[in-house]
Amino acid sequence: MDSDLNLKATELRLGLPGTIDAISPPKNSKRSSPDSDSATPPPKAQIVGWPPVRSYRKNNLAEAESGSFVKVSMDGAPYLRKIDLKVYNGYVELLEGLEKMFKLTIGEYSEREGYKGSEYAPAYEDKDGDLMLVGDVPWEMFKSSCKRLRIMKASDARGLGCAV
Amino acid sequence: MAYSFPEEVLEHVFSFLSLARDRNAVSLVCKSWYEIERWCRHRIFVGNCYAVSPEIVIRRFPELRAVEMKGKPHFADFNLVPEGWGAYAYPWIAAMAEAYPFLEEIKLKRMVVTDESLELISKSYKNFKVLVLTSCEGFTTDGLASIAANCRHLRELDLRESEVEDLSGHWLSHFPDSCTSLVSLNMSCLGSEVSFSSLERLVARSPNLRTLRLNRAVPLEKLANLVRHAPQLVELGTGAYSSEIRSDTFSSLADAFSACKQLKALSGFWDVVPSYLPAVYSVCSGITSLNLSYAAIPSSDLVKLISQCQNLQRLWVLDYIEDSGLEALAASCKDLQELRVFPSDPFGAEPNVSLTEQGLVSVSEGCPKLESVLYFCRQMSNAALIAIARNRPNFIRFRLCIIEPQAADYLTLEPLDAGFGAIVENCKELRRLSMSGLLTDRVFKYIGTHAKKLEMLSIAFAGESDLGLHHVLSGCDSLRKLEIRDCPFGDKAVLANAAKLDTMRSLWMSSCSVSFGACKLLAQKMPRLNVEVIDERGPPDSRPESCVVERVYVYRTVASRQRLDMPDFVWTLDEDSSMRYS
Numbered sequence: 001m002d003s004d005l006n007l008k009a010t011e012l013r014l015g016l017p018g019t020i021d022a023i024s025p026p027k028n029s030k031r032s033s034p035d036s037d038s039a040t041p042p043p044k045a046q047i048v049g050w051p052p053v054r055s056y057r058k059n060n061l062a063e064a065e066s067g068s069f070v071k072v073s074m075d076g077a078p079y080l081r082k083i084d085l086k087v088y089n090g091y092v093e094l095l096e097g098l099e100k101m102f103k104l105t106i107g108e109y110s111e112r113e114g115y116k117g118s119e120y121a122p123a124y125e126d127k128d129g130d131l132m133l134v135g136d137v138p139w140e141m142f143k144s145s146c147k148r149l150r151i152m153k154a155s156d157a158r159g160l161g162c163a164v
Numbered sequence: 165m166a167y168s169f170p171e172e173v174l175e176h177v178f179s180f181l182s183l184a185r186d187r188n189a190v191s192l193v194c195k196s197w198y199e200i201e202r203w204c205r206h207r208i209f210v211g212n213c214y215a216v217s218p219e220i221v222i223r224r225f226p227e228l229r230a231v232e233m234k235g236k237p238h239f240a241d242f243n244l245v246p247e248g249w250g251a252y253a254y255p256w257i258a259a260m261a262e263a264y265p266f267l268e269e270i271k272l273k274r275m276v277v278t279d280e281s282l283e284l285i286s287k288s289y290k291n292f293k294v295l296v297l298t299s300c301e302g303f304t305t306d307g308l309a310s311i312a313a314n315c316r317h318l319r320e321l322d323l324r325e326s327e328v329e330d331l332s333g334h335w336l337s338h339f340p341d342s343c344t345s346l347v348s349l350n351m352s353c354l355g356s357e358v359s360f361s362s363l364e365r366l367v368a369r370s371p372n373l374r375t376l377r378l379n380r381a382v383p384l385e386k387l388a389n390l391v392r393h394a395p396q397l398v399e400l401g402t403g404a405y406s407s408e409i410r411s412d413t414f415s416s417l418a419d420a421f422s423a424c425k426q427l428k429a430l431s432g433f434w435d436v437v438p439s440y441l442p443a444v445y446s447v448c449s450g451i452t453s454l455n456l457s458y459a460a461i462p463s464s465d466l467v468k469l470i471s472q473c474q475n476l477q478r479l480w481v482l483d484y485i486e487d488s489g490l491e492a493l494a495a496s497c498k499d500l501q502e503l504r505v506f507p508s509d510p511f512g513a514e515p516n517v518s519l520t521e522q523g524l525v526s527v528s529e530g531c532p533k534l535e536s537v538l539y540f541c542r543q544m545s546n547a548a549l550i551a552i553a554r555n556r557p558n559f560i561r562f563r564l565c566i567i568e569p570q571a572a573d574y575l576t577l578e579p580l581d582a583g584f585g586a587i588v589e590n591c592k593e594l595r596r597l598s599m600s601g602l603l604t605d606r607v608f609k610y611i612g613t614h615a616k617k618l619e620m621l622s623i624a625f626a627g628e629s630d631l632g633l634h635h636v637l638s639g640c641d642s643l644r645k646l647e648i649r650d651c652p653f654g655d656k657a658v659l660a661n662a663a664k665l666d667t668m669r670s671l672w673m674s675s676c677s678v679s680f681g682a683c684k685l686l687a688q689k690m691p692r693l694n695v696e697v698i699d700e701r702g703p704p705d706s707r708p709e710s711c712v713v714e715r716v717y718v719y720r721t722v723a724s725r726q727r728l729d730m731p732d733f734v735w736t737l738d739e740d741s742s743m744r745y746s
Binding site: 046047048049050051052053054055056057058060061127128129130147 | 239241242243244299325327353406407408409434435437439457458506507508510511540565567569598624649
């Protein structure tokens, strides 16, 4: 079980997730051979100002992309948090991350009963604006349709199919 | 003189000349024409705020009513110009406040504008009408509040893509009830929510409103109310285009749009929910400009929308449109003149959409009027570029960004010299070119030989030697702006073509091979050029002269070469080539 919460994902930063600013490459790198396509390309160190997309546009895109950073609210908490869905590989990691971030337990998911045995149930707002229970759809579909997360008190989540 | 026209007659004749170029020509005829012309020039454009000083402008043109000015070099858009470099609007605003009490228009691009400047504008010009701030920064919504409160006859407030410190949305409520003169309001770059009732009342009492660009915080449910108050709108930028799917919201929106018989341009569409797009279908046949570049819309929904817009002339869109969408565009929009395709995931290692060179080829084939292109993609071939060039010899702007630097022709693994060569050879009217991909000195030879009308050239990670730069500087007769980054171009080409730089607005070179010694020599040779060394490693003379500078920005100027607002990382060289820094 992966117990390591990816702190970098929740760190306050300027700039797009997953980028590391680096100085521009040496000016004599002219005839380097084109990058060979490898099965898993290593994360790239980003070149300053490349590709030439204006910061205004970059900032707007970061929010337009579906399934990237989403706001997470918890009923009763004074302020919201933001997480990057891209860093999680599945529901297990996501829920663990939420548990760590908000210091609570979420419990076991089952299709029939929702989240059993906990005070809280994770819900999300999808593209159509509807409030949905986390876990019903395949992970990839969830990532692309989730607009924001809401950790609800299980008593409020009864309508979403949660057994308390 | 056998005869001479009275001054008033000449002035009347000159009043028909609107182009600065024509007025400049007129001023050169003789001294009396120069005098007459300068007193009746009302509008100027200053392409580089450091090319001239406020004092010089004011001395020559005492009766200006409209000033348009640009500050930072274009590469500032991509963070290549360090923060604090310059381009402050305040000295200009302050000087003009005294000299031109009847000034009506100020349009600034890439300049630093403070709240102080905005307040000064709002209080100094009784008849102020137009404020356009494109890609500017340095001000907050407090400055906007001054403008709203004090400019009684304001017609245009346009904050195109400026970076505004958004303290609150309260500024909009400062427009007095008596303000009914608004023609254009563009607040799309602001984050905060404005009071909706203030906004609604403002729109309702502005019968001349033609352009309204809302910000993301204006919810879709409220859009219909606003549009209903302004059926005369020609350009509309929506706020967030997402909402719970409800049939009453939809029909209300669709009805409101159908009343807008003059609507020609649409933009905004943040957070778009595709099911709401059909609400605009009733206006699509009249739409000539569509900016969907902030809208994550899947290709199929894009196609449905675009195929209704048969009169489309300009399309800005994200690469979600994919090759298939561009093919559909090519089939439906025969009037298309400008296409910009932006990357939805510019920093991703792998392509996230199926957009390749094929999309651009399709559009170049299907759209006979296409003349201006900005295209981001991940692969390109010489064959495609040659086909595009042959299809569209009428290109005037061609900007291609292949996301991977120095990417070769993906089919042959060769450089893309032949492809870009075909572009400049076929497109004889080309005025602007941005290149990318793997390029040798050969492409610059083609450019120098063929691109005779080229005015602006942007180069990155290209070329092999000074010969490349030399081809461009010696061959491109119409070149005004040249910007280069990360290319092995150095002293020889720059010094050999020093005289050319006097005929251009500016040259920018960063991460190239120009030495400090060459910068000094250039400054010595060319007294009317300002050679700015922009280097964050400390004074250039603390290193050997042969040391390469991080950045050099060369521009012609009639103002003093020592601008007084230089930060500590900019050095400029005086006539005796001693270094000065303020």
